[in-house]
Amino acid sequence: MSTVTASTGLARTVEVTGLTKSYGARRAVDALDLAVGPGVVGLLGPNGAGKTTLLRMLATVLAPDTGTLSLLGGDPAVPSQRLEIRRRLGYLPQSPSLYPSFTPMELVDYVAVLKEHTDRDWRRREAARVLEAVGLADRMHQKIKTLSGGMRQRVALAAALLGDPELLVLDEPATGLDPEQRLELRALLSASARRGTVLLSTHNTTEVAALCQRVIVMRTGRVLFHGTPAELRDVAAGRVWEETEQDAGARRSWMTAEGTWRHLGDPPAGATVAAPTIDDGYLLLAATDGGPR
């Protein structure tokens, strides 16, 4: 069983015990324990690690096979509590399929209807606010099919941000965004984290370093690591070295842009140890757990 301890001393917004979800014979999430407080929490892991399945369960889209789940103090298995959780939750799926003939304003307004907002004026103001927050103020009346992939992603993000949810569950929110838009996303999510918890999955360790207070590394449905980005970086402390030649004894090696070989593992005697990065920590963790070398 993999265990993750509380991320902060503040109230926990997400608590998970023994969470398991299988698809046929394959266990996507395997007896996972997790406790998360306010702030931005990043989920890292290779494809198939179980990140999306975990996030779908945390978004109440998918019921677990076994285990208990507490979100914002409520149990999603209890209808009345699930209703309350969903009122306070924002969700961005991995591949949001938005109806292309709607405009961003229509789509966000529609999601607001689904979120039980009956006041039309409130919906208009709120839809305009979130679309402006994601940088789509000048595109809100344009058909979604005419928008770029990054813009569509931001439309879905705007819908997730409706009503300032206390728990934001975002599956790869930075997909399709250019570097400038990624920076804007960081500012936006940091602002959301002031009001609650933002849980996001990503493949980008730079994103984690810049945005997340806590990081969770998953592999084959289990948690390999939970800590701060600095602690993830320190996993590789003293275990990174660079040489001009490839080293067969290294757990992982790759050629850098400068033409030298960067190695992870146990450095040989006399090797010049290099300063680790979060990438090094993540790759070393994956390699140590039996990941690809």
Next chain:
Amino acid sequence: MTTWHAHPNDLAAYVAGADDPVLAASVETHLLRCADCRTALASAAGTASTAQGGPERSDTERRWDSLAAVVDTPRSAPLARLGVSTRPLRAAWLLAAFLVLLVPVVLAFATGRPGLPTVLLALAPIAPSLAVVVAYRTSADPAGEMALAVPVAGLRIVSARALLVALAAAPLGVAAALALQLPLAVALGWLLPGLALSSLVLLAGTTRLDPAVVAGGLGILWALAVGTPAASRRASVDAVVDTVAGAPVQLLALAIAVSAIALTVSRREQIAYRSHT
């Protein structure tokens, strides 16, 4: 509680978006922990927006903007917005209409007009069950998977999507049958069997069974049960019509529909909180 604070210049650069990504990330991280700096940031943001100013907007421009805002606001009829214009629902709509209208007519004319009532009774009830199949697909919703994480997610939203298609198919079928001068018993006789089939498909959605497979299986069984006796000349068309439109079959269909709907309502949790999607 932190003992140091972000430099005012760094906060000003952050507000202006002029700092580098690493510094911005550092400022953001600090802001999350420091209420004093958040207050200072709010003040810096206020100053920046005053300083930026921008051209004075005229009364006409302001009025125009407020008029545009009113005009652009979606007139949200929630049921219509639930997916009346989405491609999967439109496709289901067309397919249902095709089943109810075109297939019976084409088959009846191909096999001889006397067979028309049987073909209609055999195929039309399948149309509304297709609507239910589509209603379970998240792609039928304009917001896709996001619609599964909202307070109204569940039976309400699935039923509304199914009704959107089924309610379109029913009047079409009845009107077409009457236009073809078919007896009232035929024009109305398929409605309750159609309701029974769609209710069973709706119920299947609360289990691990695939509603599409259930709809297909039930549809084939129904079509064979109604169509085979007349096609094989073991029974006359009139006898088939009398049987299907007769009280026993109609009451049985009603009982099945009511039971399936009641069971679905009692099992609605399986739709609201799915163990598979």
